[in-house]
Amino acid sequence: MKYALITGASGGIGSKIAAKLADEGWNLYLHYHRSKEKTEHLKKELENKGISCLPVQGDLSTKDGVNGLLGKITHPIQLLVLSSGTAPYGLITDLDDEEIQAQVQLHVTSPFLLAKSLIPNMVSAKKGSIIAITSIWGEKGASCEVLYSMVKGGQNTFVKALAKELAPSGIRVNAVSPGAVDTGMLSRFTEEDLREMADDIPAGRIGRPEEIADAVCFLASEKSSYITGHILSVNGGWN
Template identity: 70%
Template sequence: MKHALITGASGGIGSSAAIRLSREGYSLYLHYCRNAKKADELKEKLEAEGIRCRTIQSDLSAPDGPDRLLNQIEDPIDLVVLSSGTAPYGLITDLSDQEAAAQIQLHVTSPFLLVKKLTPGMVARKAGNIVFITSIWGETGASCEVLYSMAKGGQNLFVKALAKELAPSGIRVNAVSPGAVSTDMLASFTTEELSALQEEIPAGRIGKPEEVAEAVAFLASEKASYITGHILSVNGGWN
């Protein structure tokens, strides 16, 4: 049986990725930070379909988060989907040092430590997949989301560098870079703001979490066997 770890599985993209990957025969570790209710609901839904699941609680914005998560894993991991993330909005001068440290821990340090601990098993088996959920802002940058853009840009370069390092061991590392997607990150937008946003997007609409999940499933599959170090934009032509 193949085992996948999905961080941020209680979120819109993470939960959609879990549902999509369950169709590929994965047993799932569903990580969440605070939203135990959504994580449990997802677990119940998947178990009702015969999927083996386990929820894992850990705050990856805290220094002890990675070890807390890893200590709850009992199987060799074949696929890691790194989907945890929040996006504080505001001028760079409005963000506290504590917020900055937590965001770097969440988006950069914790993923680095998780991958560092999980890759030796993949190397030993000469197989494995790592897929990051980054962001369009990691490619183009965004005013009032400077910290988030910086962190996601770091993830993109981590993907490219790590892919080169692990390719000789049969391990692929890629990222899906979504544009505007209908998740809780857009929950604070007004109807007018959402309408204006859609007008900026050539496809004329907001993306769906399921569309991002399809890209994750593709990159994790043998159909993408010669793709590594790639940042796959899923943004409706918005850039």
């Protein structure tokens, strides 16, 4: 049986990734922080597809979050999808030190430690895949999202470096880098803001979470068996 761990599985993108992977026969560990009810609902929905779903709680923005999460994993993980994240908005001078540390822990340190702990079983099996959900801002940078741009850029470099280290062991490491996607992260913008954003995107619209999930499923499949260390931009041509 094959098992995947999806961090941030209760989110707009994470839940769609879970649904697509369930369709491909993956048994799932569904990580969440606060959204227990939403995750339990997702579990019931996905188990109707004949796979096993195990909700696991953990606050990955804290130093103890990774160990707490790993203590609930009882199967070898063949696929790690790093989809947890929040995006603070504001000038760099408006961010307090606690928020900065929490974002670095959530997006950089915790993913690093999760991968570090799960990789040995992948190496023993000579197969496995790690996929990070990064961001267009990790590639381009964004005013008023300097912290988010920094940590997502760190994820992209992590992917490229780790891919080189693990390729001889048959393990692939890639990222999907979304542009603007219709999730809760856009809730702070007005309808007018969103229309202007869509007008700036060559494809003329905001992306759908399902489109990010499709990219993840491709990178998790044997159809991408010779792809590693790649940042797959899914952004409608927005750059």
